[in-house]
Amino acid sequence: MSTAPGRFAQHLASGASLVPGLPALLDPGVDLEAMAHQAREVTLQRFGRAVRLFAPLYVSNACLSSCTYCGFSKDLDVARRTLTVEQVVEEAQSLVAQGFRHLLLVSGEHRVEVSADYLVACVVALRQFVPSLSIETQTWSDDTYARLVEAGLEGVVHYQETYDRGRYAETHVAGWKRDYDRRLASTERAAEAGVRRLGIGVLLGLSVDWRADVQTVAEHAAWLQRHYWRTEVTVSLPRIKPSASGFQPLVPVTDAEYVQALCALRLVAPEVGIVLSTREAPALRDGLVRIAVTTMSAGSSTEPGGYLHPGEAQEQFAISDERSPAEVAAMLVAAGYDPVWKDAFALRT
């Protein structure tokens, strides 16, 4: 069963482009140093010398989808765990004690163990002491987004992983995530439900042509901004990391290409927040803060319960930056940036 194409899918099929300047910026022959200087100016102007910090809080690795690159894929025989709401609160408290006020609740795709009711209960329990809450879960086609917004949810993150339909079908083998159009249209449904921050992205290394995926994610961001003017869009371009899946990228994206991708994105989308996770190594993260990145995670654990009880469940992927949140904050200060722990207010009390 597959979903009918949503409005953005139809826009893509039309061949029209909202970011016509991007292909030139993604050309292999660009002067990357000059481009980085331009990107830095644009980032400073819009976002100032401030970087927003957040932490992912993995609530479950239960999953009914089978994706060839992911450590949570249902076919893998790994230790599974879904936190109770009380355990989610405990994990959140430990993150708050480290300074975090922006949390991203992450899960695999299991509509029974991580149901809409469960997520609403998490948001209600956390909103008293966490001013900014976002989710990165399965997509929803019912009123779940609206219920979560009503409960106080600020953001939704749904990466398309790759916009290449053929490669998407090869890597998303079973489960709801296999439905390309269901996943793609979920960003539209979330925006219509009043979600105010919407995170999109691609998993670089999944497709053979990373430039095409960067081009399309920028198109997606521009299209969302045009059609949902109240919604703040952020973009992330994670690169594939080692996981229990044993997946190897078809075409690795080099560090220089990665920097170019982020610079290009910054130049065509000056007001889009660019998010960088601990998938990337410290030296690269420290460099990118000075160029284009505006939001970072720090001290992340990618296993459910991993902040208080590490090693009891399978992680989603291996992180590369293992510094503590305080160490990342100190790096930002040394680089001349203000680590922003709190830049939000509770939407519901």
Add this chain to the structure above:
Amino acid sequence: MLQIAGRSFRSRLLVGTGKFRSHEVMRDALVASGADIVTVALRRVDLSRPQDDILSFVPAGMTLLPNTSGAVDADEAVRLARLGRAATGADLVKLEVTPDPRTLAPDPIFTLRAAELLVAERFTVLPYCSADPVLCRHLEEAGCATVMPLGAWIGSNRGLRTRDAIEVIVAQAGVPVVVDAGLGVPSDAAEAMEIGASAVLVNTAIAVAADPVQMARAFALATEAGRLGYLAGPGAVSATAEASSPLTGFLT
């Protein structure tokens, strides 16, 4: 002296606290600005970490002007204003309602609605607004203590792009006109003051300057110079040369 809601302020430069590289640099720039009023986004304030909080870096003696940055409608702005009153004990609030995250343009409809609600709750309301003479009339009639029309898009450093509208607003206003947003260099502040603005509010231009402390001082001087220029009454602008010593002066 700048008079706002019965209170007097020596400096006509108001400053913001966003985008600085550190709280320490911010504090030094605030001191260098000589400003009496400093605005702080309530969404950045974290009363659960008082020692690290941005408020603890605002120099003593400055008047805190909490702002509702991040509010997307009137209800959120009112809720934030109440939080600000609880945090500072003061009734002053800089009203910001910006539902469009791209332009951060102030929403005229929700700003007016929130202003009415806040005035009813006895807040002293300083609304950030579009440079629209009629909207400014409405905000004044609603009981706002000032109007704060934008000079250019917030954070853009593009200067006094709304000059024509600001001139009309200044000519008609019965409350102080504070030009807020978009002033990029000290001469922009001087220009706003020369055409009769009561004050200017500057944040990005100071915060992202290579030397924020020096830039804060420069804005202070420019604001004062512009004010003096306005008070001194500039001569008429002429398209042709006018001799400063008239050739026929001996006839009188």
